[in-house]
Amino acid sequence: MDAIARSYKAYAPALGVAAVKATEAVTPALKIAAGVGAAGLALAAANPAAAACGVVAVGGLAVVAAPALLTAPALSAAGFTSAGPAAGSLAAGAQVANVAAGSAFATLQSAAMGGYGAATVAAAAQGAGGVVAAVGGAAGAFFAKKGK
Numbered sequence: 001m002d003a004i005a006r007s008y009k010a011y012a013p014a015l016g017v018a019a020v021k022a023t024e025a026v027t028p029a030l031k032i033a034a035g036v037g038a039a040g041l042a043l044a045a046a047n048p049a050a051a052a053c054g055v056v057a058v059g060g061l062a063v064v065a066a067p068a069l070l071t072a073p074a075l076s077a078a079g080f081t082s083a084g085p086a087a088g089s090l091a092a093g094a095q096v097a098n099v100a101a102g103s104a105f106a107t108l109q110s111a112a113m114g115g116y117g118a119a120t121v122a123a124a125a126q127g128a129g130g131v132v133a134a135v136g137g138a139a140g141a142f143f144a145k146k147g148k
Helices: 003-046 048-065 067-077 089-092 105-110 117-145
Strands: none
Touching: 003 048, 003 105, 048 067, 048 105, 067 105, 089 105, 105 117
16 A cells, blocks of 8 residues: 555544534524525615615725726736737827827726736726725615615
């Protein structure tokens, strides 16, 4: 019998007990989560406008936490790629012969290439995400008070 088989044979009973204990420990939390989820769905059904605003607010918070969720696809959609502006794209159409260092175009292209512009674009996305989260949260609170 090789070493792996001996190890498995020696530890299998303990692993089985650990799996059972882990399941027993997690089951109450899963029941609570299911109850919270059901309550959340009932609240959303009773107040869809507030729920929609909550989704918007969470989306804004997601952009604050991970701005690349917004910036990477937006830059790509505009045609800013790691190899330069994509032919026939919005970025290619906006490019001039002499792009000034520090211009909006240069900053966006730098961000797409992972350069100095990445921090600037990420900060702008986080600011916008914060505004979206605040507006979504405030609108959600307004609709929740109205009961709509």
